[in-house]
Amino acid sequence: MKNNGFYNGRKVFITGHTGFKGSWICKILLEEGAQICGYSLEPDSENILFSTSKICNEVHNVFGDIRDYGRLSGALSSFMPDVVIHMAAQPIVRESYKNPLKTYSTNVIGTVNILEAIRNCESVRSVVNVTTDKVYKNIEQQKGYVEEDALNGFDPYSNSKSCSELVTSAYINSYFDKEGVAVSTCRAGNVIGGGDFSKDRIVPDCYRFASENKKIIVRNPDSVRPYQHVIDPVAAYLLVAHKQYEDTSTAGAFNIGPDFMDNIKTKDIVTLFCSNWGEGVSWKVQKEAKAPHEAKYLYLDCKKIKKELDWHPIWDIGTAIQKTVEWYKHYFFQNDICRCMENQIRCFYRDGGRI
Numbered sequence: 001m002k003n004n005g006f007y008n009g010r011k012v013f014i015t016g017h018t019g020f021k022g023s024w025i026c027k028i029l030l031e032e033g034a035q036i037c038g039y040s041l042e043p044d045s046e047n048i049l050f051s052t053s054k055i056c057n058e059v060h061n062v063f064g065d066i067r068d069y070g071r072l073s074g075a076l077s078s079f080m081p082d083v084v085i086h087m088a089a090q091p092i093v094r095e096s097y098k099n100p101l102k103t104y105s106t107n108v109i110g111t112v113n114i115l116e117a118i119r120n121c122e123s124v125r126s127v128v129n130v131t132t133d134k135v136y137k138n139i140e141q142q143k144g145y146v147e148e149d150a151l152n153g154f155d156p157y158s159n160s161k162s163c164s165e166l167v168t169s170a171y172i173n174s175y176f177d178k179e180g181v182a183v184s185t186c187r188a189g190n191v192i193g194g195g196d197f198s199k200d201r202i203v204p205d206c207y208r209f210a211s212e213n214k215k216i217i218v219r220n221p222d223s224v225r226p227y228q229h230v231i232d233p234v235a236a237y238l239l240v241a242h243k244q245y246e247d248t249s250t251a252g253a254f255n256i257g258p259d260f261m262d263n264i265k266t267k268d269i270v271t272l273f274c275s276n277w278g279e280g281v282s283w284k285v286q287k288e289a290k291a292p293h294e295a296k297y298l299y300l301d302c303k304k305i306k307k308e309l310d311w312h313p314i315w316d317i318g319t320a321i322q323k324t325v326e327w328y329k330h331y332f333f334q335n336d337i338c339r340c341m342e343n344q345i346r347c348f349y350r351d352g353g354r355i
Helices: 020-032 048-052 069-079 093-098 100-119 156-179 202-211 231-246 266-277 303-309 317-332 337-350
Strands: 011-015 035-040 060-063 083-086 126-130 182-188 190-192 216-218 224-229 253-256 263-265 283-285
Touching (some): 011 020, 156 182, 202 317, 231 303, 266 317
Antiparallel strands (some): 224 263
């Protein structure tokens, strides 16, 4: 199943590898023949994908907190990786309102810790820090934000990721540029796909209601987001790491999102989910009396990565939902999750995806 051979035998260190995107990136890299060391908190009840896909048995797992510099640095220096993908985070906006201290310490100090560990590990040549589309100062514009726009996320989660971007920039300027280590940040849109069971996310909520034959509850039906299937951004992270490993001048900050027509309203993605799930599932709007602030519009302009790395999204929103529901159906009926993921990765490659 190898896509181009770059990752065959390559040593890749991944933080947050037990999470939703972390599990998918591990699966792709395992299919490519990479050697993987993952660093993460021990899996909890939300890390269903990591266990059901059997990834846990195929990577070297180091369980620890990203805020524990000693343990993190020890794991990195022992493994001596070529490439580092930093994904460990507190990723939920609503949780950040409830627990800002944990959010900032995980997302900001965690970034300092991994970059400092990399600075003291001579083997690393390529680093990708995964942030979010929410790093931008959102002025509710109905056009895409570009990489040069102001960073100032509104809520604690978004703002902590803006800070992570600034920390990364400081380390690049102060250390990595001089040492020839290529470092990029990747700002992906709203990621959907099989295996996401996080709270307060629309597609996992859709699955939970549909699997119980209940009407899906939608809080903000008219919010517009750049939805994309998880394989698209994960493959982009790997492409960025690959290209900058071979040519450090390609490193930078990159938006990773769908084509403009696939920036859609929440109610439209729920309608697509219902259509693919079938069985008469439907949805209703249920507003909250004291809901935390959420931006109404969020678009990404991805011209930079398209021009500089010849990248483009592979699956449109219709395909993304179809593949997502396919995975959840496999899980619901206790079918082979590993084979489902392998088939979807193979299909992604056939459709033109690359890493």
